[in-house]
Amino acid sequence: MTGHELVEEYLAALRQQLVWQPHGDDVVAEVADHLHTATDRLVATGSDSLEAQRRVLHSFGDAEVIAIAFARTPQGGVAVPTAATRNLGQVGIAAALWWLAWGAMIFLASAAMMVDEYRFGDLADTVMWSGFLFTLVAGAPLTHALFAGLLIRAGTGTRNTWVLLVMALAAVTAVFGILGWARGACGAGQARTGGCVTCIILASRSD
Amino acid sequence: MKVQQALKGHVDLLVLGVLEGGPAHGYAVIEAIKERSRSEFELLEGTVYPVLHRLQRAGLLDSEWSEVSGRRRRTYRLTPAGRGALGEQRTAWSRFRAAVDQVIGGTPLPSTP
Numbered sequence: 001m002t003g004h005e006l007v008e009e010y011l012a013a014l015r016q017q018l019v020w021q022p023h024g025d026d027v028v029a030e031v032a033d034h035l036h037t038a039t040d041r042l043v044a045t046g047s048d049s050l051e052a053q054r055r056v057l058h059s060f061g062d063a064e065v066i067a068i069a070f071a072r073t074p075q076g077g078v079a080v081p082t083a084a085t086r087n088l089g090q091v092g093i094a095a096a097l098w099w100l101a102w103g104a105m106i107f108l109a110s111a112a113m114m115v116d117e118y119r120f121g122d123l124a125d126t127v128m129w130s131g132f133l134f135t136l137v138a139g140a141p142l143t144h145a146l147f148a149g150l151l152i153r154a155g156t157g158t159r160n161t162w163v164l165l166v167m168a169l170a171a172v173t174a175v176f177g178i179l180g181w182a183r184g185a186c187g188a189g190q191a192r193t194g195g196c197v198t199c200i201i202l203a204s205r206s207d
Numbered sequence: 208m209k210v211q212q213a214l215k216g217h218v219d220l221l222v223l224g225v226l227e228g229g230p231a232h233g234y235a236v237i238e239a240i241k242e243r244s245r246s247e248f249e250l251l252e253g254t255v256y257p258v259l260h261r262l263q264r265a266g267l268l269d270s271e272w273s274e275v276s277g278r279r280r281r282t283y284r285l286t287p288a289g290r291g292a293l294g295e296q297r298t299a300w301s302r303f304r305a306a307v308d309q310v311i312g313g314t315p316l317p318s319t320p
Contacts, residue, residue, distance in 0.1 A: 029279040030256060034234040036278060061253035069257045 006053040007035045010063055017067035027070065035060060092146035098139045105131045136176045144169045214248055218258050220300060221248070223267065223285065223293040230284040233259055259283055267292050 018024035042052035109124035225239045237252050262268045267289035
């Protein structure tokens with residue numbers, strides 16, 4: 001035990017952040033040497049141990065920031081996950097589950113309409129329309145967050161990349177909005193397959 | 208003057224320059240940068256380590272582990288390639304500095320017709 005509890009807590013947090021980092025233990029050992037040496041020096045000049053640790057940790061930087069700095073350092077093609085990228089990975093899983101659920105909803109609604117349009121038509125249309133709206137507000141942003149996570153993980157994200165991602169999100173939202181409007185213009189029950197493109201075609205033919 | 212902004216992109220040169228004086232561990236490198244810059248360069252200390260690792264992967268630095276006061280310590284040294292890179296970066300920096308000095312030196316503009 002070193003008597004530097006705050007430093008030890010920081011090192012534990014950093015170790016967790018770098019769990020997938022190649023040579024992560026070496027990085028933590030190197031950082032430990034830095035933090036303990038700096039703290040010892042401040043204590044030797046009369047600083048209180050706790051205050052010295054706080055100052056040293058403040059100068060060194062947040063564990064997450066340091067982990068990201070290491071992740072952005074090229075590793076010879078090996079991607080390095082951090083806590084942030086792991087969280088975005090969970091977002092990615094949520095996005096994938098959403099798309100699967102939406103696909104299943106469309107399939108089931110379409111099947112129900114094919115079986116008995118008169119009986120299930122309105123219900124199926126409501127299900128598909130609700131799914132579409134949720135996709136607009138949840139599915140698309142989740143998918144973009146997934147792409148952002150992949151870029152961060154690979155350490156290749158630049159300011160232009162983020163601008164492009166935001167523009168792509170806006171474009172997807174716009175396209176979905178137009179398709180949704182077209183679907184609404186078709187009227188309930190006209191779109192037998194639930195496909196928005198079909199709705200546009202149907203809408204244009206009805207003009 | 209936003210010194211920290213101007214520092215971006217020159218950390219490699221600073222690290223190589225410090226290590227030209229002899230082998231040193233990360234903490235000593237950071238302290239040397241602070242001391243030589245008279246505390247003008249207040250780097251977020253933890254971000255210097257990824258730089259050291261990157262320079263080592265690029266073959267500009269070499270490192271070895273030792274044990275000091277019961278702790279593992281990594282000491283970095285310049286490689287011959289690192290000395291070469293330092294020379295090149297120094298030359299580039301000198302040219303850049305001279306050019307900036309020329310531009311901001313306060314020389315009157317020639318009169319335009």
